[in-house]
Structures are given as C-alpha cells and as structure tokens.
Amino acid sequence: MKMRYLPHTQEDIKEMLEVIGVDTVDELFEAIPEACRNKEPLNLPKAMSEWELNAHMDALAATMAPSSEYRVFIGAGSYNHHIPSSVPYLLSRQEFATAYTPYQPEISQGTLQGIYEFQTLVTRLLGMDVATASHYDGATGLSEALLMAVRKTKKNKVAVSALCHPFHRDVIRTYMGPAGIEVVEVPYGKDGRTDLSALEVMDGIAAVAVQSPNFFGVVEDLQSFADVIHAKKGLMIGSFTEAISWGLLKDPGSQGVDIVAGDGQSLGIPKSFGGPGLGLLASTKAYMRQLPGRLVGTTTDLDGKRGFVLTLAAREQHIRREKATSNICSNNGLCAMNAAMYMASLGGSGFKRLAQINHNKAEYLKRKLVEAGVEIPFASPTFNEFVVKFPDGFDKTYDRLLSKMIVAGLPLGRFYPELEGHYLLCVTETLSKIDIDQLVKEVTA
Known part of the structure; x- marks a missing residue:
C-alpha cells in the first residue's frame, strides 16, 4: 500500500495546538535553552523546478568520482563483490x-x-x-x-x-x-x-x-x-x-x-x-x-x-x-x-570458491609487489587484504595514480601513527589480473 504525503494545513496545526493547550509551535520547544535555539531563518536556496533540481543534482554528482570507473584497492571494512542478478x-x-x-x-x-x-x-x-x-x-x-x-x-x-x-x-x-x-x-x-x-x-x-x-x-x-x-x-x-x-x-x-x-x-x-x-x-x-x-x-x-x-x-x-x-x-x-x-545463490561450494579466488588474487598482488622490491612488514597469513610499506614520498605517486583512476590502498597513518607510510591494500574477485599488474607497474615505476 502506498501513502501520499499530506502536509498539515495551518488550520490543522491550530486545531492540534488547541487540543494540547499551547498557542504556538514555538512553545513546544521551550524546554530547549535559549542559547541552543536557532532564531535566524534557515539558509536554504530558493525553490527549484523538477528539471532545475535534476540539473543541480547532476552537477553535484559530477564533482565526485564514480567508483565503477576506478580500480579501487581498498577494503578496510567495506568490500566490493559481484552480486548475482x-x-x-x-x-x-x-x-x-x-x-x-x-x-x-x-x-x-x-x-x-x-x-x-x-x-x-x-x-x-x-x-x-x-x-x-x-x-x-x-x-x-x-x-x-x-x-x-x-x-x-x-x-x-x-x-x-x-x-x-x-x-x-x-x-x-x-x-x-x-x-x-x-x-x-x-x-x-x-x-x-x-x-x-x-x-x-x-x-x-x-x-x-x-x-x-x-x-x-x-x-x-x-x-x-x-x-x-x-x-x-x-x-x-x-x-x-x-x-x-x-x-x-x-x-x-x-x-x-x-x-x-x-x-x-x-x-x-x-x-x-x-x-x-x-x-x-x-x-x-x-x-x-x-x-x-x-x-x-x-x-x-x-x-x-x-x-x-x-x-x-x-x-x-x-x-x-x-x-x-x-x-x-x-x-x-x-x-x-x-x-x-x-x-543461498552461491551455495556452500560457491561460497568456498569465491573465498579462494579472493585469497589467491590478494596473494598474487602480494607476490608481485615483493618481486618488485616493495616491503611487506607482516609475514603472517592474510586473507584478501594486507599491509605494505611504500618508499618515502609515495604520497605523490598515490596522487598520480588517482589521476589514472587507481586508488592504491588506504593510508594507515591516520589510524596507526606508527605506521605512517604504510598502506592497506585489498583485492576481491572484482579486480582482474590486468588491474593488479597495472597497479604493480605504476607503484614501482
């Protein structure tokens, strides 16, 4: 069942206020200290037509990078996986x-x-x-x-x-x-x-x-x-x-x-x-x-x-x-x-195979980076993401890769100050061997 949104008329509001025994809507907020109340009109833009609003939203969207166009090597709690139709x-x-x-x-x-x-x-x-x-x-x-x-x-x-x-x-x-x-x-x-x-x-x-x-x-x-x-x-x-x-x-x-x-x-x-x-x-x-x-x-x-x-x-x-x-x-x-x-769509065997693919792709990236001379600080077994230490000044390389629509991991210094210069890289089944090889080539160029 669908319901329409019907805003209250002034007559509706007056009637409701009379029932609860107050004169104005402002009286409902008297419990809030004066210093915490906003007394100025809200700074809202003028009303737009439907077409103007669509154009405005398109302009806002254009200021962001559509993730589907980027090769994103970040997991850190939010992972990109293929979803069955x-x-x-x-x-x-x-x-x-x-x-x-x-x-x-x-x-x-x-x-x-x-x-x-x-x-x-x-x-x-x-x-x-x-x-x-x-x-x-x-x-x-x-x-x-x-x-x-x-x-x-x-x-x-x-x-x-x-x-x-x-x-x-x-x-x-x-x-x-x-x-x-x-x-x-x-x-x-x-x-x-x-x-x-x-x-x-x-x-x-x-x-x-x-x-x-x-x-x-x-x-x-x-x-x-x-x-x-x-x-x-x-x-x-x-x-x-x-x-x-x-x-x-x-x-x-x-x-x-x-x-x-x-x-x-x-x-x-x-x-x-x-x-x-x-x-x-x-x-x-x-x-x-x-x-x-x-x-x-x-x-x-x-x-x-x-x-x-x-x-x-x-x-x-x-x-x-x-x-x-x-x-x-x-x-x-x-x-x-x-x-x-x-x-249910994947089933037990499909789930296991998907996990294996994620693990294998991450291990492939890890091996390629080690062969290229990149340091892997933790030798313990990992699943589909791992930490790397890039050379000093990698932040410039990171920005250069962004311009090529590649996000080369998550900088860890924000969360662990002792790991400044370390990055968390993630690979799932959504990234191809070509994507992985390109990342290795770019970060070691």
Whole structure:
C-alpha cells in the first residue's frame, strides 16, 4: 500500500495546538535553552523546478568520482563483490521490501521464514548455535556482544584488540563509557597479530574481542585467545568485517569462540559509498538468552502445520526497560534478507570458491609487489587484504595514480601513527589480473 504525503494545513496545526493547550509551535520547544535555539531563518536556496533540481543534482554528482570507473584497492571494512542478478530482483519484490521484523508475526509468515533462513545460514557460516535476526551494523553488534559478556560475568572491564576496526572501537567506547565499563586495548605485535601475551597479564576481564581477519587482513589464532580468556572466566568474542573469509577459514565456533559479531556487507550488499551495513550476531546456546534483538523460530499450529514465530525478543518494547538486553528497536530486515538470498545463490561450494579466488588474487598482488622490491612488514597469513610499506614520498605517486583512476590502498597513518607510510591494500574477485599488474607497474615505476 502506498501513502501520499499530506502536509498539515495551518488550520490543522491550530486545531492540534488547541487540543494540547499551547498557542504556538514555538512553545513546544521551550524546554530547549535559549542559547541552543536557532532564531535566524534557515539558509536554504530558493525553490527549484523538477528539471532545475535534476540539473543541480547532476552537477553535484559530477564533482565526485564514480567508483565503477576506478580500480579501487581498498577494503578496510567495506568490500566490493559481484552480486548475482537474482539477488536484487528477488529483493525488489514487494513481499520482501520492508526494513523491519514484523510486529504482527502471525500475518507475516513469509518475512519470518526469510529471517529464519537467514539465521540458519549465519549459524552455518559462523559455526554457532543461534543467530539473531540481524543488527544495525558490525560495530553495534560487537558492542552488544561485549555488553552480553558484562551482564553474564558481572565484571566491569572488557579487552579489545587494537586490530579491531578503528571505527568499531570508537563505537565500543561510545557504548561502554556511559555505562561505566572500562575498555582496555590489547596491542599488536611485530607479526601483525594481536599480542596474546598482553592478554595473559590482564585481570578482571569480562571478555576479549579479537577480529579475524583483523584490520591488517591478518588471520588471528582465535583458539589461543579463547583458551586464555576462558581460564580467566571470561568470554571469547570473535569479530570480522569480511564475511567471505569464512568460506575458506576455520569458522569461529570451531575455535572456542562464545559470541561472534561482524558485518555482513560483503554478503551481496553494495558498498554504496559507505552504507548500509549488516550486523551479524551469533552465539552458543549458553548465551542465547543474553542475545539482544529478536530470534525467529519454527513451530506447528493446532492443525499440525509448520509456522514461524518470534521465539525470543527481549526488548524494551516488550518487557520492563531495565530488564531489556538492548535498546535497538529494529533490525536490518531488508539487508538480512539480501544476505540470505546472496548466500543461498552461491551455495556452500560457491561460497568456498569465491573465498579462494579472493585469497589467491590478494596473494598474487602480494607476490608481485615483493618481486618488485616493495616491503611487506607482516609475514603472517592474510586473507584478501594486507599491509605494505611504500618508499618515502609515495604520497605523490598515490596522487598520480588517482589521476589514472587507481586508488592504491588506504593510508594507515591516520589510524596507526606508527605506521605512517604504510598502506592497506585489498583485492576481491572484482579486480582482474590486468588491474593488479597495472597497479604493480605504476607503484614501482
């Protein structure tokens, strides 16, 4: 059903104000301090016709570089992958085109079944027992996982690897600060991996969060961290930004991880200049009731027919706020459906083959750069991205490559000052051998 947007008339506004007992709309904002109110008219441009507005937007678009025309060797949490044509077609059907979990599940069986299939595919991918109906993005999912650990262990301190995505760590601090939860950072070592020995001397830790592949693209030994944190009576939380990696690597569940949180943007969701993402959150059965958000399950009705229901939904709208496990009211329903369609389209063997292609292409670039004399500072195994150290003055080469529509990685100095002059390079199946060879030729010219 489509609804028209009907703005209120002055008569409508007057009538509503009379009902609530105020004379003007401005009175509704009296609680806002005078110093915080804008008393000047908004500086808006004059109104445009439809054709003028189209021309204006075209002019704005022309100031940006269309990503499809560039060879972009950047991942860092947002990855470019081919998307089967079946996915956007199916997703556009009106039965699926909603961003929310249904509030009246008994009349939304199709949507609930789609979410149930999504949860099933996520648990298989991550090797866990149960998955939620998705979250806003990987950062919020990881923050919620740490809050789960605090509630479960009754400890007020969490450890987070310095190689978790920098943006994810920012969100974690935003979550934990107001709650009075201490966040300690686990540094990384010369091998590009999180320093396990640093965790071994920490006490009073509710959980440790380790990303694998980490922000440097390096594959972490999650089992070793799980052994250490379990000995300290804490929880092991695994995170990730590149979901395709689990088509090739050992899943987190087989490495002693208690809770897994990551971003599912790679699962058929376009990069779209930074969004949207998709928060994946899964755990073992032991922590199922601590999971925030919703869980969809299957049952049978009075006639013995199979049906789908919201089995667990410990949210502030359903129970007392102080007992809710999350303040997130809506999941990324449409993105979750997108990811389920993508995983189903690839299938198990297709997913594994795609992961292998990503790994092989990145290794090909790494080998070619080493042959050309470029330094690879971390020798540890990586997935589809890795760190390189280019010679001093590479920033000029970087700008020259931009003029040739090549983006030669992400400068790491912004996030890790000690890595000034280092770049994070990423290769997925969308880049050809010709693209890779051209990059090597240009950066070593």
